[in-house]
Amino acid sequence: MTRSGHDYLASLRDGREIWLDGERVGDVTAHPAFRNTAASIARLYDLAHDSGHTPVLTQGGVHRAYAIPRSYEDLVARREAYKVWAEASFGFLGRTPDYMAGGAAGFAALPGLFTTGTYDGSAAALDCHRRLAEGDLYPAFTIANPQIDRTRAASEQEEDDLVVRVVAEKDGGIVVRGAKMIGTGAVFGNEVIVGTIEPLAPQDADHAVCFSVPVATPGLKLVSRTSYEAAARSAFDNPLSSRFDENDALLVCDDVFVPWERVLTYRDVDATCRMWWQTPAFLNLTHQAATRFWTKLEFLTGLAILITRANNTHELPQVTQAVGRLLGFVAQAKAFVLAAEASYEEVDGGRGGVAPGQDISYAQRVMAGELYPRAVQEIKLLAGGGLIQLPAAGADLLHPELGPLIRKYVRSPGTPAEERVKLLKLAWDALGSEFAGRHEQYERFYHGAPHVYLPQQTWAGGAPACEALAQSCLDGYGLEGAR
């Protein structure tokens, strides 16, 4: 059974160790840095109980993202579910529970990959998926090592225990110590999956571990970044950051005990990396992310259109062209989702169901990381200084002296001051605020750094076919016709 928003919020009051501004946070559902976003996530859970949305969001009583797709139609149905939740936050909550739900379904599609010569994590992988799906839990994840020194392997940093590693085996499990980045949404999660998606060095066996534990596990600490929600004045002044600040946290394991049944890979460099790439986990994550990205571009383009109408510039030829360019970006983002579905692949000859096509899914990262900053730039150019020439607070409109001044000078034909200020404050929150800056960094890096995914694209992105086509052209003629 899927949970209600009320049940979800209750699950967060579990004694978890969250730190913000030098203080331990007692209850994220009540704290001014987190409560509105927790409520926004709770509303996602409630949508599954709304009769209009239940058939879209669930399958067999669980959220659709947890189902292992068996056909093209299942992929389309899963995307329709992703779209409902993405639209509920206008694409600004990236790591909603459906993101890693798809990852867990990917592990369960190919549990055999977790069985190696030295450790059998297949039961843990299946159990992780079952537990999360049946409990309708919110899985966050930290699968990148802290930056520290990117030229050194995890085991060769200047101190031990900087990157999460196994420090002991105890009765019934292991003890882990060290840090991981970046736990987006982790303060709102129920479990956190800790692992490594990028290749580790052969000498990093102690760091080659993947496990999933409750956020409230003793010794597990989340050190939160600045809260944009806490800095927000009101929904009118900061409509996105006040409600959709999913937060990012440093995860620290201070001698955390992990029972074996929660350990998916153990001291195995290959298995720890392979579990993301050779199961459909990464392809499933990208399916959610690409759907959300498409939705976010739809929203931003809609904002651009409203701004040009408010400024009465929308019929100017250059403005029409700019809007056309933005709509072209939206179509590109949509096309990546539909094409990944249409080029679906069978997993393990169909025994593991199907997954979105790898070529298109991998390429989506290249497209999205480059397109997002361009789209933001394009809209800022359309909006001009109106994004800045705004009263400090919406409440100024209600002030007896200021209100009439603002109404007189901050307006446009057919758009009264209150509507104009409301629109442009929303636009600034999306495009220029600190929250917006974090979103630009998110879209560029959440799927890895370019120096990782661009070479991967070169190896896996269909280079041989491109090269062969160009070579076939060269092979079709010679010097004989040169005279």
Ligand SMILES: Cc1cc2nc3c(=O)[nH]c(=O)nc-3n(C[C@H](O)[C@H](O)[C@H](O)COP(=O)(O)OP(=O)(O)OC[C@H]3O[C@@H](n4cnc5c(N)ncnc54)[C@H](O)[C@@H]3O)c2cc1C
């Ligand atoms: C807002 C946000 C949210 C995130 N959320 C999550 C999350 O929920 N879970 C999670 O696990 N991760 C998350 N990530 C982390 C993400 O996985 C990492 O940012 C990503 O893996 C890239 O690693 P990095 O940021 O350490 O960049 P680095 O690998 O340090 O790269 C940064 C830059 O350094 C240079 N560089 C570094 N190494 C090399 C090299 N070997 N060769 C050439 N150039 C190099 C390049 O210029 C590169 O662009 C998030 C990131 C952001 C920004």
